[in-house]
Amino acid sequence: MKKIALVTGGVGGIGTGISRALAKEGFFVVANYVVPGSETRWQEAMAAEGYDHTHCMPAFGDVSDFAAAGQMVSAIEATHGSVSVLVNCAGITRDASLRKMAPEQWHAVINTNLNSVFNVTRHVLDGMCEQGFGRIISISSINATKGAFGQTNYAAAKSGILGFTKALALEVIKKGVTVNAVSPGFIDTDMTRAMREDVRNEIVASIPAGRMGYPDDIANAVVFLASEASSYITGTNLSVNGGVHLYQ
Numbered sequence: 001m002k003k004i005a006l007v008t009g010g011v012g013g014i015g016t017g018i019s020r021a022l023a024k025e026g027f028f029v030v031a032n033y034v035v036p037g038s039e040t041r042w043q044e045a046m047a048a049e050g051y052d053h054t055h056c057m058p059a060f061g062d063v064s065d066f067a068a069a070g071q072m073v074s075a076i077e078a079t080h081g082s083v084s085v086l087v088n089c090a091g092i093t094r095d096a097s098l099r100k101m102a103p104e105q106w107h108a109v110i111n112t113n114l115n116s117v118f119n120v121t122r123h124v125l126d127g128m129c130e131q132g133f134g135r136i137i138s139i140s141s142i143n144a145t146k147g148a149f150g151q152t153n154y155a156a157a158k159s160g161i162l163g164f165t166k167a168l169a170l171e172v173i174k175k176g177v178t179v180n181a182v183s184p185g186f187i188d189t190d191m192t193r194a195m196r197e198d199v200r201n202e203i204v205a206s207i208p209a210g211r212m213g214y215p216d217d218i219a220n221a222v223v224f225l226a227s228e229a230s231s232y233i234t235g236t237n238l239s240v241n242g243g244v245h246l247y248q
């Protein structure tokens with residue numbers, strides 16, 4: 001039977017790349033989404049690679065809400081069995097300097113980017129421990145450790161993921177469950193395309209690799225951490241950023 005991989009925010013730019021890569025590795029991929037209709041583009045992208053409902057499915061659910069996340073996980077597990085790989089990829093930006101930041105912008109980012117990691121992990125962890133295998137991979141960011149003007153909310157959430165990763169890694173390694181983070185740099189997706197053009201151009205000029213990353217650059221790292229081959233790696237943060245962290 002295929003192992004189940006759940007990717008929160010799985011229909012987004014990086015999420016779609018991760019979904020495709022995990023399906024290619026033989027996982028049954030469940031891509032979570034919250035905006036009705038946003039799963040269509042993902043379904044088309046998966047179908048284009050030959051992946052139909054026997055390989056993957058979208059799953060609606062607001063992962064910023066604990067109960068909703070639980071309902072989604074229960075529905076998936078009732079039909080397909082325990083989740084073996086969880087990729088916490090749901091993320092948004094609400095950039096503003098702190099002096100201009102509204103409480104809604106703070107809470108939206110903390111809820112979606114950080115609280116979702118607790119909300120979903122809490123619901124899949126027992127199943128992973130019982131089956132003696134699990135991979136929890138959370139998508140953090142270069143801006144967790146580097147900071148970015150206008151991203152106090154985002155940097156706080158993404159740094160929170162790094163602390164969560166280390167603490168949980170200690171709790172479950174003896175159960176065959178590893179917990180790691182992947183920190184993308186600047187990846188060519190709708191999120192980075194939404195940045196002001198001058199800010200974006202300045203960032204691209206500063207990347208040692210000379211280009212933005214592709215979603216597949218992140219997906220390849222996730223596939224490795226999801227594999228049996230990575231069983232001795234836990235509590236780590238894998239930087240995938242074309243060398244940007246070297247300037248930190």
Ligand code: CAA
Pocket residue numbers: 093095096097100140141142143148149150151154184185186187191192195196199
């Ligand atoms: N760096 C330095 N100074 C900046 C600045 C920046 N990025 N942005 C604004 N400032 C300056 C302004 O020029 C202004 O200076 P003066 O008072 O001397 O005129 C001062 O700071 C006050 O700034 P404001 O609060 O008025 O800022 P703003 O409203 O003009 O811009 C912002 C705020 C839109 C958030 C802008 O700073 C910005 O676009 N920042 C980048 C955010 C960013 O990095 N987003 C990444 C998105 S991609 C992602 O998040 C994925 C990932 O994981 C990497």
